[in-house]
Structures are given as structure tokens and as C-alpha cells.
Amino acid sequence: MLMAPKLNYLNSLPLLGWREHDRNAGYRIVRQNLLRTPITGPAGLNPGQKLLFRIHDIFIRMSLFIRIALILWRSSIKIICIGELVPSGWILSVLRWWPGITRVIYVHGEEITTSDRYDADGARRRAILSAADLVIAVSPFTADAVKAMMRGAERPRILLIENGVDTKKFTPAPRRPDLLVRYNLSGYFVYISVCRLLEKKGIDHSLRAFAEIHQAHPETRFLIVGTGPYARTLESMAASLGIAPYVIFAGDVTDDELVDHYRLGDVFIMPNRALPDGDTEGFGLVFLEANAVGLPVIAGRDGGSVAAVEHDYNGLVVDGHSIAAITGAMQRLRQDDALRLRLAAGGRERAKAMDWRTKTDQFLAACQTASHG
Incomplete structure (x- = not known):
């Protein structure tokens, strides 16, 4: 049995596709609106707002514990x-x-x-x-x-x-024609990122690198799937770099469409890096998901991502703090078809081993x- 929320912790809106997900799951899922307070927390709130936040937090904890206690009391868990x-x-x-x-x-x-x-x-x-x-x-x-x-x-x-990674769900397949039309990607070489948009994911440095890549290879596009607190910063950055027409921010997609979005890419990129406060990538499941659909990946070497990506086997591992290193990796995978195919094959084997x-x-x-x- 799994307990999960119905609402998004970022905006308190209903999670996309949770009913369809639960129907297709092979186990029981119990949901309530929230299992904890929103991610934003009490920082920056005035005293009255902080009090309301604390009351809300206590209410969520009490309702969650009562739900858990009833489940434990009535079941053999x-x-x-x-x-x-x-x-x-x-x-x-x-x-x-x-x-x-x-x-x-x-x-x-x-x-x-x-x-x-x-x-x-x-x-x-x-x-x-x-x-x-x-x-x-x-x-x-x-x-x-x-x-x-x-x-x-x-x-x-x-x-x-x-x-x-679910290797029965994440599999190679042709690009969906309707998605190619939706994002105007037909005939383009596509770099893709799928992640929550946070500074540590390295999408900012990826945009800076892509600006250089696109100058040399105007047939390239950059598809970014996901949302997060860094989204507006990234959108502004794309505009200031002059690459906004060539960067597509897809936002959140439903679970049913996630795999097909991965398949739109030629190379997956998320050059994660550790931040000064210690925040970093713990593993990086997205690398394996991309590998499973047949994509070579570019990862940062900080944190736990090196457990998912072995350099020169299923991807390229770079210094996520270095825009030059990221640009070099993107350039190699655009120009060297044999390298791209070899890493993609290694990625599929890596994903199978991590089923x-x-x-x-x-x-x-x-x-x-x-x-x-």
C-alpha cells in the first residue's frame, strides 16, 4: 500500500494524471490532499501568516497520523x-x-x-x-x-x-507525430532535459552552452520538460541569450505522455552541480529513464549522479560548474554519430541492469x- 498526495506541493493544484496512474498501478494507493505542508514553508511570511502556516501544518500531521493509525489498526501491515x-x-x-x-x-x-x-x-x-x-x-x-x-x-x-527504472514502460520507439507538431521539432536535432527546474540541475549552464552550440548548429533545438521555482529565471535567460525561439519549455506533462516526451530527444542533458548550501543530486533517475528509451546522457559529476552514469559507457560525465565542459560534451554528441550510438547502446544495457x-x-x-x- 502506498500513501500519496492529490495536490501539488508547489501550487496546491491537483496533480496531473493521478487517477489514471492509480488505476494502472499494480498496488493499492491511498491518497489525501497533502501529506505535508507546501514546499515554500514559513520563510518570508508575516507573524499572522506564520501562525496560519503552523496551524495548517498541525492539521495535516494530525489527519495523516489518524489515517496511518487506522490503516495499521485495521490491517496486517x-x-x-x-x-x-x-x-x-x-x-x-x-x-x-x-x-x-x-x-x-x-x-x-x-x-x-x-x-x-x-x-x-x-x-x-x-x-x-x-x-x-x-x-x-x-x-x-x-x-x-x-x-x-x-x-x-x-x-x-x-x-x-x-x-x-521501469524498462517495460521506458522503451525506444519512434517520435509521436503529434508531439513533433506541437513543439515544431520535425527535422531538428533535439537536446532534452526532464527534471524539476532547480538551480542544482544545471539547466542554466545548459542554456548557456546551447547558445554556443546553436550558433554552430542552427538545426538544433532544446526541449525542457518540467516546472519548478527556477522556471522563470531560465525563461528569462533563454530570452537574454537570444535563443528563446529555439528553446521549448514544455512544462509539466502527464505520466501517460512522459515516455513519449523523452523519445523526442537525441541527447539527454542534466549537468547537475552541488550548490554552496550543499544541495546536490542524490542519484538522478532521469538519466536511467533517458537511457532506457535509447538516449545517451550528459551528467554532472557532483553528488550521486555518477552512480547512474558511467563516463564513456552510457553517457558523458562533466564538471557541471564548467560551461565549457558542458558545451564540449554537447558538441561531441552532436558531431560524433558513432559515439552517440555507442553510448545509447550502453545506456540501454545500463537501464536493463537497473530494472x-x-x-x-x-x-x-x-x-x-x-x-x-
């Missing part, structure tokens, strides 16, 4: 896994007092490495991690970050299970082992 350390980790602390429940937390990386003004010394996060029977890290980078944070404190068992069904089996086995002590 003995294992609970939390996927968000900071906003949802309190559930593990509360459930320490619920008999017979094994507590598991999935850690992605950035929630450990990013500085948090509400938890400057990491004590809150250490307490949550200590309440877990098992911590699952999605990359070696993440596992090392957890170990570093827990140094000197009671440390739960830490297990590495890298993210997996989510294998990862699911590892996850379930780990949970069962943890529940039996």
Missing part, C-alpha cells in the same frame, strides 16, 4: 517506509511507540547534505534517522552522507539500493529482514 526525511520523518519518531512496526526510511542525499536553518546542527535529522530500523540509501554518495551525519550517534543499519523489478525485490527482501530483526 507491519512495515512502514517513509520517503521524505525532513517533512515526514516525524512519523518514524511517533511510531517507535507502536508495537510490532518496523520503521524504514528512504534517503536520497540532498536532504542530508543541504544546510537547513531549522536544523543547523543536524540534530533533528539524526534523531529521525536513529528512530529507523533500516535506512535505505539510493547511491554510495548518499550512504556516505548518512554515515557522516550519524558519526558519534546511534546509527541504524544502512543499506544501498540504487534507484531502478526496477530487481530493485523492488531487493527492497522487499531488505524490509522483511529488518522486520525479523
Whole structure:
């Protein structure tokens, strides 16, 4: 059983396609409007607004706990896994007092490495991690970050299970004609990014690099799929660089259309980089999704992305801080057809080795082992 929200944490609007997703899922999904407060948080609010935010937060937590308690009371569920350390980790602390429940937390990386003004010394996060029977890290980078944070404190068992990709869903296929028309991409070489639009994803440096690439190769286009707080900055940047007519911001797309959007690309690019506050990419599942549909990828070397992308096998790994390095990688994959095809083939093999069904089996086995002590 999975618990999930109905609303988007960024704008409180209904999530696109969640009903269709749930109907096609092979497991039960329980939804309520929100499982935590919106991402924006109380920063910048006046005292009255902060009070309303806190009341809203308490209401969400109470309703969520009541829902969880009723599920546990009425069912034979003995294992609970939390996927968000900071906003949802309190559930593990509360459930320490619920008999017979094994507590598991999935850690992605950035929630450990990013500085948090509400938890400057990491004590809150250490307490949550200590309440877990098992911590699952999605990359070696993440596992090392957890170990570093827990140094000197009671440390739960830490297990590495890298993210997996659905290789039955993400497959190579011809480009959908209607999408080619929608985005006017027929006959063009397309660089594509699919991600939440955040500074750490490196789309800003990708735009700067693309401005150089497009001068030499006017037959290129850049398709950006996703939304986020950095979207307006990126749109303004594209305009100031003079490449706005050649960059397409597709926004969010439904789950049903996601794979077909990947297939519009020739090269996937997300040269992620670590930010000064420690925020970075914990793994980068999008690299494997792109690989699975037959695309070579360009990744940054910071964080856990190197667990997904092996340089010169399924993609090119570059210094995400260097626009010159990103431009060079984009240039190579535009000019060298043999390299592009070789990396695409390596990507398909990489994706097969990281199939989510294998990862699911590892996850379930780990949970069962943890529940039996």
C-alpha cells in the first residue's frame, strides 16, 4: 500500500494524471490532499501568516497520523517506509511507540547534505534517522552522507539500493507525430532535459552552452520538460541569450505522455552541480529513464549522479560548474554519430541492469529482514 498526495506541493493544484496512474498501478494507493505542508514553508511570511502556516501544518500531521493509525489498526501491515526525511520523518519518531512496526526510511542525499536553518546542527535529522530500523540509501554518495551525519550517534543499519527504472514502460520507439507538431521539432536535432527546474540541475549552464552550440548548429533545438521555482529565471535567460525561439519549455506533462516526451530527444542533458548550501543530486533517475528509451546522457559529476552514469559507457560525465565542459560534451554528441550510438547502446544495457523489478525485490527482501530483526 502506498500513501500519496492529490495536490501539488508547489501550487496546491491537483496533480496531473493521478487517477489514471492509480488505476494502472499494480498496488493499492491511498491518497489525501497533502501529506505535508507546501514546499515554500514559513520563510518570508508575516507573524499572522506564520501562525496560519503552523496551524495548517498541525492539521495535516494530525489527519495523516489518524489515517496511518487506522490503516495499521485495521490491517496486517507491519512495515512502514517513509520517503521524505525532513517533512515526514516525524512519523518514524511517533511510531517507535507502536508495537510490532518496523520503521524504514528512504534517503536520497540532498536532504542530508543541504544546510537547513531549522536544523543547523543536524540534530533533528539524526534523531529521525536513529528512530529507523533500516535506512535505505539510493547511491554510495548518499550512504556516505548518512554515515557522516550519524558519526558519534546511534546509527541504524544502512543499506544501498540504487534507484531502478521501469524498462517495460521506458522503451525506444519512434517520435509521436503529434508531439513533433506541437513543439515544431520535425527535422531538428533535439537536446532534452526532464527534471524539476532547480538551480542544482544545471539547466542554466545548459542554456548557456546551447547558445554556443546553436550558433554552430542552427538545426538544433532544446526541449525542457518540467516546472519548478527556477522556471522563470531560465525563461528569462533563454530570452537574454537570444535563443528563446529555439528553446521549448514544455512544462509539466502527464505520466501517460512522459515516455513519449523523452523519445523526442537525441541527447539527454542534466549537468547537475552541488550548490554552496550543499544541495546536490542524490542519484538522478532521469538519466536511467533517458537511457532506457535509447538516449545517451550528459551528467554532472557532483553528488550521486555518477552512480547512474558511467563516463564513456552510457553517457558523458562533466564538471557541471564548467560551461565549457558542458558545451564540449554537447558538441561531441552532436558531431560524433558513432559515439552517440555507442553510448545509447550502453545506456540501454545500463537501464536493463537497473530494472526496477530487481530493485523492488531487493527492497522487499531488505524490509522483511529488518522486520525479523
